[in-house]
Amino acid sequence: MSAPLANSGRGPRQQFELSIGCVALRLEMSDAQLFDAASARYAAFTGAAAQPVTIALNESAAPEGPPADFDYEFEGAALRVFSNGIRFDGVRHQYALDSLLRVLLSWKLLGHRGFLLHAATVIRSGKAYLFTGRSGAGKSTVASLAPEGSVLTDEISLLRRENGAWRAHGTPFWGEFRAAGSNTSAPVGGIFRLQQAAENQATALRPLAILRALLPNVLFFSADAEANRRLLEILSQAATEISGYNLAFRKNSAFWEVLPS
Amino acid sequence: MSAPVVVFWQKNPALAWREIDDETIIISPNDSVMHELNDTGSFLWKNIDGRKSAAELAELLVENYEVKPEIALSDTEALLQEMSSRKLVVAVPATSGVSP
Numbered sequence: 001m002s003a004p005l006a007n008s009g010r011g012p013r014q015q016f017e018l019s020i021g022c023v024a025l026r027l028e029m030s031d032a033q034l035f036d037a038a039s040a041r042y043a044a045f046t047g048a049a050a051q052p053v054t055i056a057l058n059e060s061a062a063p064e065g066p067p068a069d070f071d072y073e074f075e076g077a078a079l080r081v082f083s084n085g086i087r088f089d090g091v092r093h094q095y096a097l098d099s100l101l102r103v104l105l106s107w108k109l110l111g112h113r114g115f116l117l118h119a120a121t122v123i124r125s126g127k128a129y130l131f132t133g134r135s136g137a138g139k140s141t142v143a144s145l146a147p148e149g150s151v152l153t154d155e156i157s158l159l160r161r162e163n164g165a166w167r168a169h170g171t172p173f174w175g176e177f178r179a180a181g182s183n184t185s186a187p188v189g190g191i192f193r194l195q196q197a198a199e200n201q202a203t204a205l206r207p208l209a210i211l212r213a214l215l216p217n218v219l220f221f222s223a224d225a226e227a228n229r230r231l232l233e234i235l236s237q238a239a240t241e242i243s244g245y246n247l248a249f250r251k252n253s254a255f256w257e258v259l260p261s
Numbered sequence: 262m263s264a265p266v267v268v269f270w271q272k273n274p275a276l277a278w279r280e281i282d283d284e285t286i287i288i289s290p291n292d293s294v295m296h297e298l299n300d301t302g303s304f305l306w307k308n309i310d311g312r313k314s315a316a317e318l319a320e321l322l323v324e325n326y327e328v329k330p331e332i333a334l335s336d337t338e339a340l341l342q343e344m345s346s347r348k349l350v351v352a353v354p355a356t357s358g359v360s361p
Contacts, residue, residue: 208282215288215295228277228290236279 017052018045020101021158021169021185023108024052031058037094044183045172053108055086057097072103072221079103102156102173103221110230114160115238116219119191121152121168127189128168129259130157131247132217137194138249145253152182156219159188159238166242190243190260197248200255210244211235268352270318270341271311276349278306287349296349301326302340309350315341 011032029035068080077096078089088100106116119132120139131142143154152170170182193213214235249255278287285303287296298306319334344350
C-alpha cells in the first residue's frame, strides 16, 4: 500500500475516468503521485463512459456561488457536491480518496435506485449472492472460500435496480480479503445475513426482516430528511423484491449446499 | 381553573419512514436511530398530520379496531408520549391552525 502523499508535488492537471456500478466519474488533479496511486488503485474500473461527473481534487481556488447540495468531511478531507461539479479537498492519500468516493457513490446512487451495502458478493451460476453483516461476521471468509474470479467484492457491494430487476456490481473497495473487486455485474440471487453458528443453515426472511437486516449495513452519510426518505424507499423496494435469508454460517465452504438455488 | 390545553400532534419533519408488512420503520437521520411501530402504532402514525388531538386519534382507533374508547385513549396518549420522548412527534397548539 502507498504511503501518505503529504509532500507530493503539483504538476499539470491530469484526469482519468472511472465507472463504478455504471456511475461515471472523471477525476481531475494536479498531484502527480496521487494521480499515479489512484490510476493504479482503480485500474480495473477505469474507462470512458457517457457524461461522467467531474470531480476536482485539491483545487486551491475557493468555490463561489450557492452552498453545496451535499457535503461531508472525513479526517480533514472534504467532499462537496455542487450543481455544476464536485470537489474533493484535503485529500492527502488514496485512503482519503477511497473514503470520499464511497461517500459520493452512496449519494449518487440515490438517483439510480441503488445503494452501497457492507457485504461480500460472490457470483455462482450466473447470479450474485450477497453476504452482509458487521465486521467479523464472515464476509471476508465467504470471499476467501469462493472460487477465484467469482468475488465481485469482499466488503462493499453495490446494488442497483435496472430495467425492473436488481443487479449487484463489483466495487474497488476491499476489506480484509484485500481482493480488488471485479468490474462486472450479475442479477441478484439473494441476500444473506451472516450469523456465526455451529451448523450451516439458511432461513427465509420476510420483507420487514430483510429491511431490518439491510439498514445497519447500508453506507449512507447524509442527514438530509428527503435523501433519507428516498433511501428508505429504495431499501424497502429491495427488501420486497429480493429474497433474503438468515445464514447460520460455520465458516466452511459447505454453506453453499444450504443456499436456496 | 383553566381548561386543559388541547394540542394537535404532528410528525417530526426531519424523519424518514416506510410501512412494510403492516409495520412502520422510522429512521432518524440525525442520529441514524431506527424505530419500529406495530400494526396499531402504524395506523396512528399514518393519521398523525398536525390536525388531530390525542382524543381524535383515539376515536379513529375505536372506529377501526375492536378496542374500548377508554383503552384506545390511554394507549394513544401513552404512544404519543413515548414517540414525543423519542422526538418522533411534536405537539402544536390546537389553536394555531396548522396547515396541511
